[in-house]
Amino acid sequence: MxxxxxxxxxxxxxxxxxxxxxxxxxxxxxxxxxxxxxxxxxxxxxxxxxxxxxxxxxxxxxxxxxxxxxxxxxSAYRSYQTVELLSSFILQGDQIKVELLLTIRILEKEAAKLAFDRIHETEIKALKTIITSDERKPNDRHAAFFSYIFERTDNLLFTKVWRLMYEFAITVEDVYTSSIFYQELIQLYVERDFNSIETLFDALADK
Amino acid sequence: MxxxxxxxxxxxxxxxxxxxxxxxxxxxxxxxxxxxxxxxxxxxxxxxxxxxxxxxxxxxxxxxxxxxxxxxxxSAYRSYQTVELLSSFILQGDQIKVELLLTIRILEKEAAKLAFDRIHETEIKALKTIITSDERKPNDRHAAFFSYIFERTDNLLFTKVWRLMYEFAITVEDVYTSSIFYQELIQLYVERDFNSIETLFDALADK
DNA sequence: ATGCTTATAGTGGTCTGACCACCCTTAACC
DNA sequence: GGTTAAGGGTGGTCAGACCACTATAAGCAT
The missing domain is CATH 1.10.10.10 (Winged helix-like DNA-binding domain superfamily/Winged helix DNA-binding domain)
Known part of the structure; x- marks a missing residue:
């Protein structure tokens, strides 16, 4: 007592x-x-x-x-090594890998929508340059493409969450999609078609 | 050498x-x-x-x-204490608090959509019970409400990300919304109106 | 036999002191 | 002046010693 x-x-x-x-x-x-x-x-x-x-x-x-x-x-950012080690702890089952990919897709979709008002001629040109560049490997090209988009969401935290999960993911599997997808997304920005973004990503999920 | x-x-x-x-x-x-x-x-x-x-x-x-x-x-889950300590490291500026809340809203919106096909009479009844319960504090009621929804997304990782951010958030601010919001969401489930979920959450963001 | 109390062994929590490996600066040497 | 060697500071690691706490088992009283 x-x-x-x-x-x-x-x-x-x-x-x-x-x-x-x-x-x-x-x-x-x-x-x-x-x-x-x-x-x-x-x-x-x-x-x-x-x-x-x-x-x-x-x-x-x-x-x-x-x-x-x-x-x-x-340190400024999480070191890659740490992420890899952490991922080996967390990503054990196959189920969780599926979930990870799904979650990443959701984040990317929302980022594509959040950044919508900040993507115009200049940005579209930059995005085109990224996906036509043959310098990088597919996963890196995907990362560069969406990094650019996330930077325009004005939400650093959101970006960090995505980046963290992305780094998790690529230690165990590929994340990039067919190059058609990126072009279609860019096309939606060109046409100022906000509502179709949702549809475009949904099609990806059903793949 | x-x-x-x-x-x-x-x-x-x-x-x-x-x-x-x-x-x-x-x-x-x-x-x-x-x-x-x-x-x-x-x-x-x-x-x-x-x-x-x-x-x-x-x-x-x-x-x-x-x-x-x-x-x-x-351990099954992160301990509360750890989250609180971590958050004190990460959540330093005011800007990041805004971002955190926005990110949580996005996750909750997607969860509400992912769980759509798994929420019918039984689940609706359960959700109603949660929001009418006066036992809990608002933040806890919010957590219980969305925990129930997240459990039906079939994506444990997605749920964990949300839970982690939610625990971050409540150490520094309130996350719950007006009780009308929950009732409206439930109503959308009742009417099987998938497309309005997006709209409902968007209205929340503009608030 | 049953229930309580008390010793005891095992566990995490912490500190100290000792080396080692490594990096940088400085002083000595050529 | 340029090169090399020595020293001091730093992280990396270990061994051993206590302390605080918990659960269990042994002993005791009922």
């Missing part, structure tokens, strides 16, 4: 919070350097192992990047 | 891979127990601290759950 505060928060959780605080109050940007592990341990009054547990978790989440012999840095 | 294999993979990365292997080959299910840290250390020929770094990373990702004095278990 103790009245004691639970307060059982693990040290590494606290460290995580402190590091975030440090990043915010010092206004650290991607690429900036964090204090060394030993320094953090002393400053936060914790063992170095606890600091490391927090740091490794952040690393796997793609929030930081550690360079042996140099230090720990705030 | 050494020919030596780089092989600079960190131990905790290897541990991660080994653990995944262990889970797969033993066909462990959510709720099952993992070997103890000391046992893993011996089995994988690694220090306990390296094991813990891998485990903590997995924990923050919501893949496992550790219970002090008991052991480590495969």
């Amino acid at each position: 103790a009245v004691s505060m639970p307060s059982k928060q693990k040290v590494y959780h606290g460290v995580l919070t402190e590091i975030r605080h440090f990043i915010n109050s010092n206004n650290l940007q991607p690429g900036d350097k964090l204090p060394s592990e030993r320094e953090l341990a002393e400053k936060l009054q914790a063992g170095r192992s606890s600091i490391r547990e927090a740091l490794r978790a952040m690393e796997l989440l793609g929030l930081i990047e550690t360079r042996h012999g140099e230090g720990t840095y705030l | 050494a020919v030596s294999m780089p092989s600079k993979q960190k131990v905790y990365h290897g541990v991660l891979t080994e653990i995944r292997h262990f889970i797969n080959s033993n066909n462990l299910q959510p709720g099952d127990k993992l070997p103890s840290e000391r046992e893993l250390a011996e089995k994988l020929q690694a220090g306990r601290s390296s094991i813990r770094e891998a485990l903590r990373a997995m924990e923050l990702l919501g893949l496992i759950e550790t219970r002090h004095g008991e052991g480590t278990y495969l």
